[in-house]
Amino acid sequence: MSESVVSAVGHDELAALKFVALAGARAGPVKISCSDLAGRLDASNQTASRRLQRLEEVGHVDRDVVADGQWVSLTESGEAALHREYSHYRRIFEGTDPSTVELDGVITSGMGEGRHYISLSGYMEQFEERLGYEPFPGTLNVDLDEESVRSRSAVSSLSGIPIDGWEDEERTFGPATCYAATVEYGGDAAETAHIIVPERTHHDETQLEVIAPVRLRDALGLEDGDVVTVSVEAVR
Ligand SMILES: Cc1cc2nc3c(=O)[nH]c(=O)nc-3n(C[C@H](O)[C@H](O)[C@H](O)COP(=O)(O)O)c2cc1C
Ligand SMILES: Nc1ccn([C@@H]2O[C@H](COP(=O)(O)OP(=O)(O)O)[C@@H](O)[C@H]2O)c(=O)n1
Ligand SMILES: [Mg+2]
Numbered sequence: 001m002s003e004s005v006v007s008a009v010g011h012d013e014l015a016a017l018k019f020v021a022l023a024g025a026r027a028g029p030v031k032i033s034c035s036d037l038a039g040r041l042d043a044s045n046q047t048a049s050r051r052l053q054r055l056e057e058v059g060h061v062d063r064d065v066v067a068d069g070q071w072v073s074l075t076e077s078g079e080a081a082l083h084r085e086y087s088h089y090r091r092i093f094e095g096t097d098p099s100t101v102e103l104d105g106v107i108t109s110g111m112g113e114g115r116h117y118i119s120l121s122g123y124m125e126q127f128e129e130r131l132g133y134e135p136f137p138g139t140l141n142v143d144l145d146e147e148s149v150r151s152r153s154a155v156s157s158l159s160g161i162p163i164d165g166w167e168d169e170e171r172t173f174g175p176a177t178c179y180a181a182t183v184e185y186g187g188d189a190a191e192t193a194h195i196i197v198p199e200r201t202h203h204d205e206t207q208l209e210v211i212a213p214v215r216l217r218d219a220l221g222l223e224d225g226d227v228v229t230v231s232v233e234a235v236r
Helices: 003-008 011-025 034-041 045-057 076-094 114-119 121-131 146-157 216-220
Strands: 030-032 061-066 069-074 101-108 140-144 161-163 176-185 188-198 207-211 227-232
Touching: 011 030, 011 034, 011 045, 011 061, 011 069, 011 076, 030 034, 034 045, 045 061, 069 076, 076 101, 076 227, 101 146, 101 207, 114 121, 121 161, 121 176, 140 146, 176 207, 176 216, 188 216, 188 227
Parallel strands: none
Antiparallel strands: 030 069, 061 069, 101 140, 101 227, 140 207, 161 176, 176 188, 176 227, 188 207
């Protein structure tokens, strides 16, 4: 998905996307008739149909057109687009702290190396001393959406907690930086967590790694594919 895709859906398409989600398309395909959608959007049937087509083109919905309507389901990117709107309303009504950076992404499984690195005593002792807890052995990997990949650059301007590199008899281990964060999913939040940015990593800037004292998949009921919001804080 390129930047043009994100900006290519305007408010009209987002209104159609919201209608589709309200009809239940987050849980799976729902049957939508263009005349219902048209009525809701105060537009012609043709316009309503074009909006759905556009949403499919940018990958926000999957569609199966049948004789008397179409089955429409929300994709991960469609859910992320609505989630951004939701974050904006939260900022309006709940006054989210502007010194936080909100990042949205999808839970993924990685290479299973996070567990190894987090467990090493050279890191673990620093986590306990500087973060105030012993992290669950592993990193929760979040595949950021396009907009969040861009906003991620703001994280480096927040004040992070340095984790020093170290060495044993065999090799050196690189430094990392931690930033206090909250992980939100489906109305629940894990408030004690940090994103960790290792200097040496296999991941690029599209992957966020989160550590916490608890296994976040259990605490928040997370599975691969779920969309979460990670709010990274300036200081805690
Ligand atoms: C605290 C910490 C330190 C790391 N140090 C190194 C390192 O020294 N060299 C290296 O190749 N990768 C290092 N990594 C990165 C891992 O190799 C890997 O990119 C990633 O963290 C594990 O991701 P996974 O969740 O996909 O298993 C480190 C990761 C963490 C969390
Ligand atoms: N605080 C944490 C850290 C890791 N995890 C999960 O614990 C498992 C082990 O982490 P890992 O970094 O070794 O594995 P992958 O991220 O490579 O899949 C993964 O399933 C992570 O998603 C978690 O749920 N909560
Ligand atoms: Mg991981």
